[in-house]
Amino acid sequence: MNPLKKFLNSTEKHFTGSGKLNRFEPLFDATKTFFFFPSPKVKHTPFVRDNLDLKRYMSFVIIALLPVLIFGMYNTGLQSGLAKGETYTIFKSLLTGARFVVPIIIVTYAVGFFWETVFASIRGHKISEGLLVTGLLFPLTLPATIPLWQVALGISFGVVIGKEVFGGTGRNILNPALTGRAFLYFSYPVSLSGNIWVAGNPAVDGVSSATALAIVAREGQTITSALSDAGFSLYNLFFGFIPGAIGETSAFCCLLGAVFLMITRIANFRIIIGGISGLILTSLVFYLIPGGNDSWLNAGPLYHLSAGGFLFGISFMATDPVSAPGTNPGRWIFGFLIGFFTIVIRVANPAFVEGIMLSILFMNVFSPLLDHMVIRYTTSKRIPNV
Amino acid sequence: MKSISIKKGFKLPLSGLPDISAIQLPEPETIAVSAMDIPYIRPKLLVKQGDLVKTGTSLFCDKKNKSILYLSPGTGRVKQILFGPRRKLIEVVIDLNKNQDKNEAFVKFDTLTLKTIKAVPRTTLIKHLQDGGLWQCFRQLPAKDTADENLTPAMIIVSLNGNDPFSPHPQVVLDNETRYFEFGLKVLQQLVKKIVVTCRKDSLTRLNGCKPFITHVVPDTYPAWDPGTVLYKLKRSEKENNSWCISAEHLVLVAKLLLDGRYPVKRVITVTRSDDKKPHIITRQGAPVKDLIGQMDTTGIITTGRFNGRSVNPDSHLGFFENTLNIIHDNDGDEMFGFILPGLSKPTVSKTFLSCLTSTPKDLDCTIHGEERACINCGYCTKICPIDLAPNFIMKALHADDIEDALGFGLLDCVRCGLCSFTCPSKIELTKLLSDGMDAHFKDKE
Numbered sequence: 001m002n003p004l005k006k007f008l009n010s011t012e013k014h015f016t017g018s019g020k021l022n023r024f025e026p027l028f029d030a031t032k033t034f035f036f037f038p039s040p041k042v043k044h045t046p047f048v049r050d051n052l053d054l055k056r057y058m059s060f061v062i063i064a065l066l067p068v069l070i071f072g073m074y075n076t077g078l079q080s081g082l083a084k085g086e087t088y089t090i091f092k093s094l095l096t097g098a099r100f101v102v103p104i105i106i107v108t109y110a111v112g113f114f115w116e117t118v119f120a121s122i123r124g125h126k127i128s129e130g131l132l133v134t135g136l137l138f139p140l141t142l143p144a145t146i147p148l149w150q151v152a153l154g155i156s157f158g159v160v161i162g163k164e165v166f167g168g169t170g171r172n173i174l175n176p177a178l179t180g181r182a183f184l185y186f187s188y189p190v191s192l193s194g195n196i197w198v199a200g201n202p203a204v205d206g207v208s209s210a211t212a213l214a215i216v217a218r219e220g221q222t223i224t225s226a227l228s229d230a231g232f233s234l235y236n237l238f239f240g241f242i243p244g245a246i247g248e249t250s251a252f253c254c255l256l257g258a259v260f261l262m263i264t265r266i267a268n269f270r271i272i273i274g275g276i277s278g279l280i281l282t283s284l285v286f287y288l289i290p291g292g293n294d295s296w297l298n299a300g301p302l303y304h305l306s307a308g309g310f311l312f313g314i315s316f317m318a319t320d321p322v323s324a325p326g327t328n329p330g331r332w333i334f335g336f337l338i339g340f341f342t343i344v345i346r347v348a349n350p351a352f353v354e355g356i357m358l359s360i361l362f363m364n365v366f367s368p369l370l371d372h373m374v375i376r377y378t379t380s381k382r383i384p385n386v
Numbered sequence: 387m388k389s390i391s392i393k394k395g396f397k398l399p400l401s402g403l404p405d406i407s408a409i410q411l412p413e414p415e416t417i418a419v420s421a422m423d424i425p426y427i428r429p430k431l432l433v434k435q436g437d438l439v440k441t442g443t444s445l446f447c448d449k450k451n452k453s454i455l456y457l458s459p460g461t462g463r464v465k466q467i468l469f470g471p472r473r474k475l476i477e478v479v480i481d482l483n484k485n486q487d488k489n490e491a492f493v494k495f496d497t498l499t500l501k502t503i504k505a506v507p508r509t510t511l512i513k514h515l516q517d518g519g520l521w522q523c524f525r526q527l528p529a530k531d532t533a534d535e536n537l538t539p540a541m542i543i544v545s546l547n548g549n550d551p552f553s554p555h556p557q558v559v560l561d562n563e564t565r566y567f568e569f570g571l572k573v574l575q576q577l578v579k580k581i582v583v584t585c586r587k588d589s590l591t592r593l594n595g596c597k598p599f600i601t602h603v604v605p606d607t608y609p610a611w612d613p614g615t616v617l618y619k620l621k622r623s624e625k626e627n628n629s630w631c632i633s634a635e636h637l638v639l640v641a642k643l644l645l646d647g648r649y650p651v652k653r654v655i656t657v658t659r660s661d662d663k664k665p666h667i668i669t670r671q672g673a674p675v676k677d678l679i680g681q682m683d684t685t686g687i688i689t690t691g692r693f694n695g696r697s698v699n700p701d702s703h704l705g706f707f708e709n710t711l712n713i714i715h716d717n718d719g720d721e722m723f724g725f726i727l728p729g730l731s732k733p734t735v736s737k738t739f740l741s742c743l744t745s746t747p748k749d750l751d752c753t754i755h756g757e758e759r760a761c762i763n764c765g766y767c768t769k770i771c772p773i774d775l776a777p778n779f780i781m782k783a784l785h786a787d788d789i790e791d792a793l794g795f796g797l798l799d800c801v802r803c804g805l806c807s808f809t810c811p812s813k814i815e816l817t818k819l820l821s822d823g824m825d826a827h828f829k830d831k832e
Contacts, residue, residue, distance in 0.1 A: 046817060050733075326768070
């Protein structure tokens, strides 16, 4: 027998029934099922079951996030080097980036699992795999410069208020990771909307750099040339060699993840395609309206697609099945409107430079309504049977 | 011959397809009539332990309609009447007469001929069938309860294929029975105006005599041949909801009873095992499971339909409505890091295992592969439901005790194919919840 299995089996008695540590049963169970995939016999019809389960389902999102995460670490290191006036090698960039990013992820998972365990113990159910995804999505939306106590506060809010008060994974209305980020965004705007997103030691903190979406062109200059003056060429925006939140900079890596999720059918392609087409159409409309040459109004679809966190949000946040609609027409509308609102918030709202977070949360609230309308329509098409 | 197009359903090729040949099983020592496979029955026993019975003697009836009789499929002595918890009848076991010759004693019923069938009034015909213990072959949708004799349904659906993907092949079942099948259709004409005869596409090629009678061909995706699915695709108005259905095998039994005046006991069954290609077995109704499966060498389970049957133990007997046994093996146990392995040999209808790239027949085991979680609204159940239901939303409506909403979403169209439970990544017992919801609704109605 596998020694690890032997160990788990021998310690199981302490965690179950009247064992001393029975309060930690959910934690023990989560550990055990992580290593050894549980597969009890079927009790009811049908007597055969598909191999896909929620653990695998959620793990696939993690796999899709790996390119984003690794590039995010690399880019954090790279930008930190650039701020000091040095160009780091790939390896050094990665190491430097990891020094900033890994603690954020560790804090997120630790605090997130703490809350999850507390609620699972009180409610007497198992720890859900949803946190695996939330715990990686949340750090990727943050700038590498964020203080760790704010990370802890944000994920606590996201898990407790965003998810657990509604009854845990599967019953939440809003995306927990985005709820946590929105909390931080409005509570500590300096950390999340400021200009100092380049990680580094305090000596170089004075280096400031605006995010691409905050750029406004000078009189008589077009937005695109203003962007390339500030180092935001379309190439840099698309591949992500720019300062920004850890995971959002590289549109390319987000697209890689999105394609993987769509091929494996973990994310619904309707939301992603709908969202991208919504963004393209809306930005085209704004592009064709005369005037506004100096602002993001006139940036056009390609810049809008590559800048900011839109692709990250639409690929990983909007496709969270729990907070998205459960019907196909609903998913199209949901995706499209996310794209639409992202552009509207970006260009027509001076208060927020980035729109994806707010538009996803806004549409999350509407997804039950979308489902309701779609189901009412499809039900009316059925031949009644009562 | 029209074809019905059904896009959703279970398309994965499975291993263990039975061979088309047939063998005769020697007479079993005991046979039984089981009450476990009869939907909604409240049995009332008509025999006692030790009674002598002949082929065609009534063993029990249904309290809801006492003219619905379940007859003995053999001549012998009642060996045992098995009860389950709360004195629920499980089965009536009969010791077959050992030294009987070819001329087994049987109860004689009135006969009809091709000429007289046209003149028989409907009520007399129904009476014939009820006395002959075969009225229960007629099932009434949506719940597949025993047909209501006072109702003239809009249509009757005759399906040539059974409940499981590996149910007996119609060619074996209807071999040399064309005459009876044709007569059976004549009987149906006396009862119902519109007759629909459906057959799976891949059963069609081997079918000989009965081919001209088929009106609709259904695709090879499970459960396209289920009468409920066929009805969902064919119905145009609310009136057709209470259509009847009957399997081709039962229709032949009905014809035999009416033509020969004797309760027919021959059954064709299949036994499937994933690594095996067993022939069809010709045996008597209610044969013991252990005689049919032979040596049971795994710790798996035996079912009478992997998606929608019941689990049987080797000591029990096959029921009146059952004609297939699936031996589904167990899995080796907890696999290390099983949730993230590539899974070249793990069958799935999703696209998350490498196995979805190959088209070799897959082998499903009888374990859940995971743990139950809350519904995450992923929509896999909606994607596979053959009758376009949204089982996740119906489940939520039922949890909220909102039966009106659940019915509005089409709960009663559910054919209990089991695919929503099969595919659910959260391992929610959707089929059970929906099925229980339907049953509660019918209990309420009664």
